[in-house]
Amino acid sequence: MKPDDTPDSVLPMLTSAQASHLRTLAAPYAQDGHHHSLHNLAHICRKAPEERWPGLVAAHFARLQQASKGDESAEELLRGVHARLLPAESLTPELAGALRYARVVADGLVFAYALDGPTSVRILTDRDVERAGIEELGRAAYTNLMRVPVQHDEVPVEGRARLHSLYGDSPFTAGKALFLDAAARQVVGEPLPDAGALVVVPTRHNLVYHPIADGSVVDAVNSLAAYALGAHEDGPGALSPRVYWWHRGSLTSLTVIDRDTLTFSLQPPPQLLGLMKGLVRLDRAGRLAPRTAAEAPDPVELTRTTAESMGRLGQDPAGLADAFASALALAHARCAADPRAAHIDTWDAWATAVQLGSALFTGAQPQECHLGEDLVRHLPATAAEPPADARAWLDALYLAVVCRQKDRIDRLCQVPLETLRQDDSVDEYVLNWIDTLQTYFSRRSMDDVVQKLLATMETSMPDALTHAPKDFVNRIDYQPTALFHRLIAGDHDAFAAALAEAVTEHAGYWGESVAPRARVALGPLAMASLAHDHGFPVAPDQPHLPTCLLDRQRIEDIP
Known part of the structure; x- marks a missing residue:
């Protein structure tokens, strides 16, 4: 690999040279005192010739300029706030200092609150959270998120596995993975099994999950891994290429990424591995009630x-x-x-x-x-x-x-x-x-x-x-x-x-x-x-x- 082809440590979708060029183009726009993530902008630029980058950068920051300046009332914040998932690499040290309330919910994923404005979406800062109240903001963010409309497809894959795909135009769609049982009840009409579900959130506009109910989980995990990696690389709005286990409200990554070789492997945690072994054995012996x-x-x-x-x-x-x-x-x-x-x-x-x-x-x-x-x-x-x-x-x-x-x-x-x-x-x-x-x-x-x-x-x-x-x-x-x-x-x-x-x-x-x-x-x-x-x-x-x-x-x- 040539030095110029080395992926950037913060913006891995670009080479180090490309990321340096993008930061140079974005530098003048940081003089307003705000720290802006370049993660989504990098995905947009990755697909365009570099001679078009100045225009793309200008348009991106113009949209941000049109966003609110952070002077909303508490009522306005509660009316527009949504729970949102962000890629962990988008949370730069500067941004993290203004978002102390945000937390890592799983490898590669950060939970934060975002305000849905007329022309753009703004991540709320600690000052915003203090103004509205953390408990009130949490309740409103959940309620607003669950109102976000999504489309649903049931997708058969190799073997007997079936995947549920939830997608839509909203950048908050993937955030429903935080409350996957409620989302499944709302969209599919069925709660998740006690064992939970495998889920991927490759972009902010979609999530795909498989209820862990029988031996088809083995087929599902491989299909989800392949889909997540491909959809994440397509961007923009890329979120995570990982496969997660949603269980009792928590997300656990099954995907292990070797940063040196940029290779991916699946390593279920011991509890999930035990569940998978048990389900496969029960299923093969015809002991589980079929869902179809x-x-x-x-x-x-x-x-x-x-x-x-x-x-x-x-x-x-x-x-x-x-x-x-x-x-x-x-x-x-x-x-x-x-x-x-x-x-x-x-x-x-x-x-x-x-x-x-x-x-x-x-x-x-x-x-x-x-x-x-x-x-x-x-x-x-x-x-x-x-x-x-x-x-x-x-x-x-x-x-x-x-x-x-x-x-x-x-x-x-x-x-x-x-x-x-x-x-x-x-x-x-x-x-x-x-x-x-x-x-x-x-x-x-x-x-x-x-x-x-x-x-x-x-x-x-x-x-x-x-x-x-x-x-x-x-x-x-x-x-x-x-x-x-x-x-x-x-x-x-x-x-x-x-x-x-x-x-x-x-x-x-x-x-x-x-x-x-x-x-x-x-x-x-x-x-x-x-x-x-x-x-x-x-x-x-x-x-x-x-x-x-x-x-x-x-x-x-x-x-």
């Missing part, structure tokens, strides 16, 4: 997929996890047309899921698996090499409990907890819950069971969650724990009430979804089956709890 409608799975197609997966196990034992996932989806899907699980094809699917789930974690001898209509597949001898998949272990155990497979339950409870603790996609409460169940089914001290159950409850509190969405935890994942609590307490009435609540929460979470897991509340079904065998009066024919499995009518021997 999808076609109901075809049991015939799922049967074919399961049979094919099993047929490859002799050559590829590593495919057992996929075969188990397919069989489990089939078992759930069969209950769409057979909600009582009264038919033999439904039982075959459940029995096969039991066989594959147990084999995945504890190994197995060669055995036959029936998939209905005389379709039989052979499960080859399988070594005991349990994967670090905590939720799949829970599925395998729940299936064994529902299908009354005592020997398989015993073997599953011998899977080392330390192996399952290697799963970095789950919250601590999931591992504590596994510990509770292993302790209980291994017939160890009830004092130990209670202690581990209490640890499960404590670590499932909202503030302790780092991987799973709160809605999923409360309505799906925690319900078996609440039922188990009532079960070991021997409280029949409380168990019945908790079971009714679990079924209601399951239905509310899945809504109209046709996903396989929407059909059966597997965890509550396992706890209800356990309660039934302990003499609890469990009401029959409850939705999402197949009666013929619950009361053992359909239970048969499994190889």
